[in-house]
Amino acid sequence: MQKFDIPYIALTERLRPIKNELLTAIEQVLDSGQFILGQELSRFEQEFASLVETDHAIGVANGSDSLFLILQALGIGKGDEVITTSQSFVATAAMINNVGAKPIFIDITDDLNMDLSKIEAAVTPRTKAIMPVHLAGRPVDMTALAEIADRHRLHIIEDAAQAVGARWRGRPVGTFGVANGFSFHPLKNLHAIGDGGMITTNDAELARYFRKARNHGLENRDQCDFWSFNSRLDEIQAAVLRVLLTHLASATERRRLLAKRYCEALKPYVTVPEEKEGELHVYHSFVVQADERDALQEHLSKNGVQALVHYPTPLHMQPVARDLGYDKSSFPVAFNASKRILSLPIYPELEDAQHARIVTLISEFYEGRSSCV
Numbered sequence: 248m249q250k251f252d253i254p255y256i257a258l259t260e261r262l263r264p265i266k267n268e269l270l271t272a273i274e275q276v277l278d279s280g281q282f283i284l285g286q287e288l289s290r291f292e293q294e295f296a297s298l299v300e301t302d303h304a305i306g307v308a309n310g311s312d313s314l315f316l317i318l319q320a321l322g323i324g325k326g327d328e329v330i331t332t333s334q335s336f337v338a339t340a341a342m343i344n345n346v347g348a349k350p351i352f353i354d355i356t357d358d359l360n361m362d363l364s365k366i367e368a369a370v371t372p373r374t375k376a377i378m379p380v381h382l383a384g385r386p387v388d389m390t391a392l393a394e395i396a397d398r399h400r401l402h403i404i405e406d407a408a409q410a411v412g413a414r415w416r417g418r419p420v421g422t423f424g425v426a427n428g429f430s431f432h433p434l435k436n437l438h439a440i441g442d443g444g445m446i447t448t449n450d451a452e453l454a455r456y457f458r459k460a461r462n463h464g465l466e467n468r469d470q471c472d473f474w475s476f477n478s479r480l481d482e483i484q485a486a487v488l489r490v491l492l493t494h495l496a497s498a499t500e501r502r503r504l505l506a507k508r509y510c511e512a513l514k515p516y517v518t519v520p521e522e523k524e525g526e527l528h529v530y531h532s533f534v535v536q537a538d539e540r541d542a543l544q545e546h547l548s549k550n551g552v553q554a555l556v557h558y559p560t561p562l563h564m565q566p567v568a569r570d571l572g573y574d575k576s577s578f579p580v581a582f583n584a585s586k587r588i589l590s591l592p593i594y595p596e597l598e599d600a601q602h603a604r605i606v607t608l609i610s611e612f613y614e615g616r617s618s619c620v
Contacts, residue, residue, distance in 0.1 A: 255592050275486065301419075307479070323375045326348075356580065412496075502595060518537070
């Protein structure tokens, strides 16, 4: 496996400065003897709810489970349809399928988020919800989406897995839907040292349901109210997340600074994700759209910089989606973008000199191409 001078992500660099904080938090859990559904989880849920400005936050085992449990709680299942984007990680559509419903994809716009103008044409009598994805940490226009959902009496379920801290018109993502899912996968801006997820909601009845549903449907140790499964966020992960939560604001500020510098320097060469009015982007990924994408990625790789593609195959073109009847012409913006998108390193620990090196390599790549014309 190639070792990069500038990797796409550097988790060891992120954790090294706070290693003692993390070890202390983990030791406290070990000393407590309480490893699931304890005080660390309860405190983290309260702190996360405060961050997101929501009434309830319920920790679960991972981001995928957060979406599954929401869909299940809303009674969405066999014969139902949920509208979502064609450009996301596979878990978005998989959870719709896993409750027995059908994912209905729509195309994206140039900002890589779902094209809201395509939603109403996709609504049928079987449509029960819309699942927007705040891709790469960039918020969807939730004002316009809410108007569409209200008009058709549809639930909104936000897939905010990549967007902790993002805001639309000053309001945090994860507060617009009836219930919403977050992920704490190690690649996320706020991450565990394993898997983890969170459901947010302002509905007290749903919150009570989720607290049971993540724990086999148990009301208490001796009473099971409905069949469910085990999806608990454990105490060690909650303790780790509490530590990392205290560093999230500064990490987000650094990501946004690096993104601003990228935008200013790279605009002559590639399409950059410039923020629109009302957006607060948290840059889980810094995704550019580039001519000769594959050659650029290879150029960066040969020079020690790891850049990735998120995602090379749109959901509607995945082998698992063949029976849904889509092809590459179904959503041309998503299909064409998949050939041009490239995610550049943008973690808070990325040094200024490393950032400048990436910019130089990209400018040299395109200027070298133009001089050969």
